[in-house]
Each structure stands twice: as C-alpha cells, then as structure tokens.
Amino acid sequence: MCGIVGFTGNRQAAPILLDGLSKLEYRGYDSAGLAVRDGDAMAQVVKAKGRLSNLVEKTDNGNALKGTCGIGHTRWATHGVPNEINSHPHNSQNGKISVVHNGIIENYLELKKRLLAKGYIFQSETDTEVVTLLLDYYFDGDLLKTLSKVMSRIEGSYALGIINKDNPDEIIAVKKDSPLIVGLSEEGNYIASDIPAVLKHTRKIY
Ligand code: GLU
Numbered sequence: 001m002c003g004i005v006g007f008t009g010n011r012q013a014a015p016i017l018l019d020g021l022s023k024l025e026y027r028g029y030d031s032a033g034l035a036v037r038d039g040d041a042m043a044q045v046v047k048a049k050g051r052l053s054n055l056v057e058k059t060d061n062g063n064a065l066k067g068t069c070g071i072g073h074t075r076w077a078t079h080g081v082p083n084e085i086n087s088h089p090h091n092s093q094n095g096k097i098s099v100v101h102n103g104i105i106e107n108y109l110e111l112k113k114r115l116l117a118k119g120y121i122f123q124s125e126t127d128t129e130v131v132t133l134l135l136d137y138y139f140d141g142d143l144l145k146t147l148s149k150v151m152s153r154i155e156g157s158y159a160l161g162i163i164n165k166d167n168p169d170e171i172i173a174v175k176k177d178s179p180l181i182v183g184l185s186e187e188g189n190y191i192a193s194d195i196p197a198v199l200k201h202t203r204k205i206y
Helices: 013-022 052-058 108-117 128-138 143-151
Strands: 003-009 031-037 044-049 069-075 097-105 156-164 172-176 181-184 188-192
Touching (some): 013 052, 013 069, 013 188, 031 097, 044 052, 069 097
Antiparallel strands (some): 003 188, 031 069, 097 156, 156 172
C-alpha cells in the first residue's frame, strides 16, 4: 500500500500534504515525496528515503515549498528499490507534469520498451514512470482527455494524482482498484488514499 494526498485551494499546500501523509503512515511506506506548484511556476519536487520525518525536516515542515496546489506520496516500493530517485512524485521529461501513483502497472515493461524506442529517457526503475511519460507523449493540451487515453493503454491497479504546469490550481485524479477519496471544503479540495488524511479539514467526502 502507500499514501496519496493532494490539496488545491487558498492555503499553503505543503504543510497540509505532510500532515495528511502522517495520517496515512499506518498503511506502511519506505519513502516519501511532495510536488508543490506556486502560480504558473514549475512544480518543486522534494523527496526523502525512510521516515516521513525526513521529508518534514528537509522541507522545514513544508515551509520551504511555497504554493497552494500540490500532491504528496508515501511509497511502498513494488518496482525499483526504495531510494530517492524511485520515490514519487515522478516528473514528465519536460518537468511540467508530476504524478503520484498507488498500485502496480502490470504492462509497464512493454510500455517502457515502446517509450524507449521513441527516445524517452527513464530516470527511475518504477512502473509509475511509464504513466508520467505516456502523459507527456499523448498530451494535446487537454490533460483529462490525455489521461483517459493513457488509461486505455495501462493495465493494473492504480490511484493517480497528477498536477500539470498548464493546468494551474488543478489536480487531476483517477482510480482503478486502488483506494482514493475526494474531500471538498471552503478552503480548497483534497484527494487522499483514506479519510483520516482529510478529516480535520472536511466531512464532505466522496
Ligand atoms: N508501483 C509503484 C512503485 O513501485 C507504486 C508503489 C506504491 O503503491 O507505493 O513506485
């Protein structure tokens, strides 16, 4: 298992993401990471191997990452050793799209071979990175449409949280056979792998 948290709204995202991830620690993990966007700047990504407290320390409790839209992840490695490079979020080649993933992409090897043949370079050993690079490959300006195209190519189980430079303040999320909830509040909207991650902010949960 692992944990996903996302927030977009009118508060600083990083402290909310770290707090939400701490509520998902029970699910088990080996590393953690955040991607946070400030306005139309590229997302800043910070990752740390081991305990979530390492990420908390590295980001000064989230204060070092400015921005009101972001995604966070605690990883339980299935493909690739637990290290910083394999930790999520994973970025597209142009750095515009950041992805967190819970689950397993069963046909990742076949997709990876095809992407390599098209000249894509993989940074990590994860199955997740095929999703990120496929989003990059198919992106036509409409991330939701692009994602549904990618979903028709990938097999397996997944909950995905995605942010993109060209979709300011938006988080795109999708789930298939992995848990994901959406929380709505006056201050902003959330995604999470489980309810405790957002319970202190909202009871309006889908
Ligand atoms: N399969 C992905 C990986 O190994 C995601 C694992 C998870 O659910 O944390 O990075």
